[in-house]
Amino acid sequence: MEQHEYATVPGVGLGSAAGGRGAGAGQLSAAVRADVRACGRLAERLAAADAATADELFAAAFGLYGARHLGGTAGAEAAGVSWWHGPTVRVPGPRRAGRGARRAGRAAGAELVLAAPTGGRGRHRKPEQAPASTPHAVAVERRTAARLLVAHPLVTAAGPHGAGLQLIRRHADWLAERFLAVLGYPLTVGDSFARLHKAGLPGRGLPGFGPAEYAALVRALAEFAAGGAAEVEQPLVRQQLAEWRVLTEQGADPELARALGPLGAPVAQTPALAVRRRLAETPVVLQDELTAPERSWLLGREAGEAALFADFLGLEAEIRAEGLALLDPAGELTDLAAPAEGGTLAQAALLLVERLVEELRPLPEEAAPPAVLIPDALIDGALGDVTDEYGAGWSRDYLADLAGFRRDALELLRRMDLIAPAGRAWVLRAPAARYASPLEVDSGPGPGRHSRREVPIG
Structure with a gap:
């Protein structure tokens, strides 16, 4: 099984980062057994937390939320106004x-311009079938694959965006380098899935989930990752596992369960990473909501960051007196379907x-x-x-x-x-x-x- 591991970060992962190409079967099994125990502790924390804290814990550990951007543009004359x-x-x-x-x-x-429904026909859901042959076409392919991962940090071959997996695998090395350099996000690519590990954001938990459901989901993933057969009683948890393609009619997928384990991106250590993550994931970044080092770093860099994200993700910047918004003219890069x-x-x-x-x-x-x-x-x-x-x-x-x-x-x-x-x-x-x-x-x-x-x- 070919699997690329581009970054190892501290966490309680289920073996995806611990078991790269060089890991032997015994090493991987030991890592999974240790991580099952760590996931048990995480499940206990989730079960004992209030609803808001459980949301934050899960988002920080798993980072499986989509980006959220406004649509529409007001024109260049709005700059600085x-x-x-x-x-x-x-x-x-x-x-x-x-x-x-x-x-x-x-x-x-x-x-209010939000997103097209996630099952619709968007630009990042129609990848080229043949490899690109010109620099421009390669750039378009890479941007399409990056947009898909930002919108859907888990892409599986059997899932609704499976057609894009071939494109992600084709440009896996470039995507891994760019996501790590720009956002500090590790990327795991396997034969049948791609998984972008995002950092936690408040309010980005799973819809409808509470502490009990989060705890049950983490326990089930840990059991499946270890090759077990967990009993999943909550309908919401079963539905989520089926949506992720961890649980199918044929049973559980241990490899995907390991890749889905809690291995969030490391905490941003620089103002650049902190600001860029907010720009990439949230509708608006206001100057007064940034820390003093973050404001100082962003001052004078707005145009450069706008160009970076236009090239990387096809987002357009709206630079105003109060702050900066990265807009998606296609209306795809948001986890809120209108x-x-x-x-x-x-x-x-x-x-x-x-x-x-x-x-x-x-x-x-x-x-x-x-x-x-x-x-x-x-x-x-x-x-x-x-x-x-x-x-x-x-x-x-x-x-x-x-x-x-x-x-x-x-x-x-x-x-x-x-x-x-x-x-x-x-x-x-x-x-x-x-x-x-x-x-x-x-x-x-x-x-x-x-x-x-x-x-x-x-």
């Missing part, structure tokens, strides 16, 4: 529910954030903070307004549970870095303004705190 006052990326949105809309003259809401067109939650979230920006963004002559506090009553009022105006065709389940509707809409905006928790309150972050109405401020009377008038797009 505050998100609050710069160009926007609005497109036509939902129609109003009826004649009683109180702002009948306004344009429809914006569309609901179907017209989906209630996506529509409500983008309309809500537009209304919040209208009420809270500073005037052009005012200071432009990275975030502003949202009065709690404003959230309820704005969500009520957009529901009255647009909600005729929305999900009845949501309309019957306004508290749940509010919670889920705010959570979607949080995951896209457009709002952030502040104790029991929320703050509206400057990048949210990219989804609001472009406007000019005039001195005449008009709706809204800014007495603004609409500026037509295009």
Whole structure:
């Protein structure tokens, strides 16, 4: 079995890094037995943790989350301008529910650009079948393979993105060197899988998993890695193992279970790695959220980092006064698939954030903070307004549970870095303004705190 091992990092892996080409069967078995015990300790920690801590522990140990980027671009003229006052990326949105809309003259809401569903047809899911023969074609292949790994850090031959495995294997050496140099991420490539080992990020656990499910999943992986036959009772755990192709109708795959073991990327030891990981994985990086060494390192390097990620991952930079966002014009590099067109939650979230920006963004002559506090009553009022105006065709389940509707809409905006928790309150972050109405401020009377008038797009 051909298997490339490009980096050995400290952790509690299930033998993938310990058992490279030169490892004998006895050495590998001993490593697996030791790691099974280590995984047992990890499972105990997960089982005893609260939900948030379990999410963080799992993400740090496994790093199996996808990247998360916004889509759409505001143009080069936005460079260095505050998100609050710069160009926007609005497109036509939902129609109003009826004649009683109180702002009948306004344009429809914006569309929040997320990802195409993961099973769809994306550029990184259509690799070339024949090896590239020109430098340009080689570069395109490498970028396609890198994008696939960033979006899906586990690619299996039998999985939904299996067609890309041939491309990853073709460029395995280059990919391993670049991921390690740029992000400090080890890469493991076997005959039937490729596995990128990411660093932990808050809030990047598995959907629906709690401490008990995480513990059961780790124990099952450890047993399968050792060649055992674990009893997996929780349906959610079985579903995840099947999705990873560790568990099939023919039984468990020990080699893949070992490759999937907890072997997260090492903690970033330099400001460069810390900043680049955030740029590669998160929607927005604000200057005030970086440490002093990280801010100092990034200052003056924005354009260079933008060029690096454009070449490596095909991302486009939006450099604003408050920070930097790497955008994916293809809408693929995000682990949040947009609901179907017209989906209630996506529509409500983008309309809500537009209304919040209208009420809270500073005037052009005012200071432009990275975030502003949202009065709690404003959230309820704005969500009520957009529901009255647009909600005729929305999900009845949501309309019957306004508290749940509010919670889920705010959570979607949080995951896209457009709002952030502040104790029991929320703050509206400057990048949210990219989804609001472009406007000019005039001195005449008009709706809204800014007495603004609409500026037509295009």
